[in-house]
Amino acid sequence: MDICVRAVVYGIWIVIGVLTGAWQASAQTTVRGVVADADTKEPLPFVNIVFKGTTIGSTTDINGRYTITTHTTNEELHFSFLGYKTVIRKVKVGETQEMNVRLTSDAQVLQEVTVTTQGRERYRNKNNPAVDLVREMIEHKEQNRMTHYDYVEYEQYEKLQMSLSNLSDKFKERKLFRKYKWMFENVDTTTIKGKALLPIYLQENLTDKYYQRSPEQNKSVVKAHQKVSFDDYIDNQGVSTYLNYLYNDIDIYENNITLLTNQFLSPIANSAPTFYKFYITDTLKDQTPKLVELSFAPRDAGGFLFQGRLYVTLDSNYAVQRVDMTVNKNINLNWVRELFINQEFEQMEDGKFQVVKSRMRADFGITQGRGGLYGERVVSYKNFVINQPRPEGFFDGEKKQQEKEAEGHTEEYWLANRHDSLSHAESKVYQNIDSLQKVPSFRRTMDIATLLLAGYKSFGWWELGPVNTFYSFNPVEGFRLRVGGRTTPKFNERLYFETYGAYGFKDEKWKYFLSATYSFTGKSIWQFPVRTLRVSYQHDMKIPGQELQFIQEDNFLLSFKRGVNDKWLYNDIWVVDYLHEFDNHISYRVGFKNWKQMPAGGLRYERESEDLLQPVPNVVTSEINLEFRWAPGEQFYQGKLYRIPIPNRYPIFTARFVGGIKNLFNSQYNYQNVALNIYKRVYLSQFGYTDVVLEGGYIFGTVPFPLLAIHRANQTYSYQLQSYNLMNFLEFVSDKYVSLSFDHYFNGFIFNKIPLLKKLKWREVATFKLLYGSIRQENDPRYNSAVFAFPTNDQGVETTYSLRPEPYMEASAGIANIFKLIRVDVVKRLSYLDHPEVSQWGIRARFKFDF
Structure with missing residues (x-):
């Protein structure tokens, strides 16, 4: 048996199996269809679709097709796209339905921005201003990367949390979980609208990072570290390592980005124009420097490619100022129902843009209509120091602070040093999981699961x-x-x-x-x-x-x-x-x-x-x-x-x-x-x-x-x-x-x-x-x-x-x-x-x- 499987599944999913069983989610509403131009009947890519009053949304693919699912009772679905009038449609709650929509041009909006033909002509790379912009970004990649500097140091804060999602009332009332009702009081319904999240794992790291270009050397000093522990049953460090491998660091300037054990081609990889379609969908003239909204989608909807938007500076850097991207629902990816990546960049003193916050969210599950596992990794960066050399021998010293020195910090320390505050539910997860492991019935259940899996x-x-x-x-x-x-x-x-x-x-x-x-x-x-x-x-x-x-x-x-x-x-x-x-x-x-x-x-x-x-x-x-x-x-x-x-x-x-x-x-x-x-x-x-x-x-x-x-x-x-x-x-x-x-x-x-x-x-x-x-x-x-x-x-x-x-x-x-x-x-x-x-x-x- 190939075991990235059993071992890691045993590590993480053992907890899920104990807590989740096979719960049913609340009633599911699914809407699918095609969005097209009302005049030309051509499909429109990248149309925004969202349930009113929520953050539950989707976008059409390169062929104008979409599918959107919710467990809420919202009845209104909004279709909006730059240069077109917004359309609002009623949906039948709790049913699966098809809804094809035609959008009408809004001439007033079109006068304010410059847009391309949006698929009304056959897509070509030649004479496509969006592709020309991408090629400028590719040419300027190296000068926009952090490795362009001779020396860089900064403070990095990382938070990785896993939660059970969409627990129904019926599930909570099951006999198996009656002794754990106090756990369900920690459900979070505010972080992601439309999802009820019960945190079961959390880890945090605060690290000083140092980089030298020539000779290339790196040094990390972990100043603070804490995480939920299941050491009596699993390799806690191994679980942490594997989760960080799934939620890998994302460098949009790399040709390939490794996520969830697979390699995805970056939208600004050297070969990106061969595998992606690009469109200029907005210009933001009120920004300094001016920005272009560059939308992209895979030519092959089933390939390991992203789709989304890049916000690109129009100065001499052609740098990324923001990234919002996801993957196509047709991709050959197991267990992943949704995947979202957001990155924000800020301008440094030298005029270059560097990433200051990266967020990756993934919703795992076997089917769309049931509960699952929601994971989120947030990494933020601050206190940048550029091109200040370190003394000779600095990088030869201890690479990582001893684990015991990094652990054991008080909550007051974390409150003062976290880059982002924890949600109310996240702040209780350490105490709740520690208490859960002291419950005899939970320990017996975990013993049985360990026997079967390990x-x-x-x-x-x-x-x-x-x-x-x-x-x-x-x-x-x-x-x-x-x-x-x-x-x-x-x-x-x-x-x-x-x-x-x-x-x-x-x-x-x-x-x-x-x-x-x-x-x-x-x-x-x-x-x-x-x-x-x-x-x-x-x-x-x-x-x-x-x-x-x-x-x-x-x-x-x-x-x-x-x-x-x-x-x-x-x-x-x-x-x-x-x-x-x-x-x-x-x-x-x-x-x-x-x-x-x-x-x-x-x-x-x-x-x-x-x-x-x-x-x-x-x-x-x-x-x-x-x-x-x-x-x-x-x-x-x-x-x-x-x-x-x-x-x-x-x-x-x-x-x-x-x-x-x-x-x-x-x-x-x-x-x-x-x-x-x-x-x-x-x-x-x-x-x-x-x-x-x-x-x-x-x-x-x-x-x-x-x-x-x-x-x-x-x-x-x-x-x-x-x-x-x-x-x-x-x-x-x-x-x-x-x-x-x-x-x-x-x-x-x-x-x-x-x-x-x-x-x-x-x-x-x-x-x-x-x-x-x-x-x-x-x-x-x-x-x-x-x-x-x-x-x-x-x-x-x-x-x-x-x-x-x-x-x-x-x-x-x-x-x-x-x-x-x-x-x-x-x-x-x-x-x-x-x-x-x-x-x-x-x-x-x-x-x-x-x-």
């Missing part, structure tokens, strides 16, 4: 789980039962224990695991940056060559496998491991591993002696392990089991060294194994993005095949990103190899242009994986009888191979976002098709949660 049931100092490993089956063990758990910080903040026991009813053997971990930071062993020492012992089973990401090997769903799956290992593994992470996301790991592996099932360890194959009962190795990892700018969500990275534009480098030492604790071999892995996500704007992974490795020394690189195979029916999905377990081994994989997500670039598929909001994916390697003669049983013979099947045919002379290749094409959760791939194996018991084609699926 797999653990907490008993205070002890957690039982993970539950998805309690039952599984395989050809060697038959039915397998397992139970285990681990201590929590309530047991000891520095020392942690974990254990499990399992029993196979076919092989009638017990398996078990025990570990002890010491935290040198005095914080949880899962809290970044980690610095721990871990000692563990495991007696259990494993499939050679199966490496899983974000999932346990004995997960019940992985019990279902294709083909022959009888080559297993019994393992006795001692591990001592030290991990040290730094704030700059450089980390290193040093460890020792003693591993005794014994073949099981259909796997045999055999060595040729006097022309006969003699069985070898086990392989014992002692290894020194070194790992270096650098992940610049990395962010992640820390789940109960795994740390799930949040992708960004930076590469991740991982280098590993393993050294086997003969005769140390009965070790039988000397060898050295080096490997390098590089991961990079490449964003391609409107064409989606590609995940690229390059890996290579080399093994020095003479070793049998169990100690060679056993390439990652997958015989389950799930699609695994890091494995070869049509390769059999233990099919290929190498002592030197290089691999390259591409996984491209088109984000609906093709399907959005096909009417039926456009409504389904499916997304295209394509992958290609290549693996090339070989085995030196000293490690190949065909040339060296001292190493183990390759495994065979029941007919005596070898089932393990070298990759020489051609590479292993497979490709897939698939559809993602089916029911907004499922990805299905058709996979084709492109080489080594003559191997026994292999599949040339396959269908694989996985769960993937995306916006």
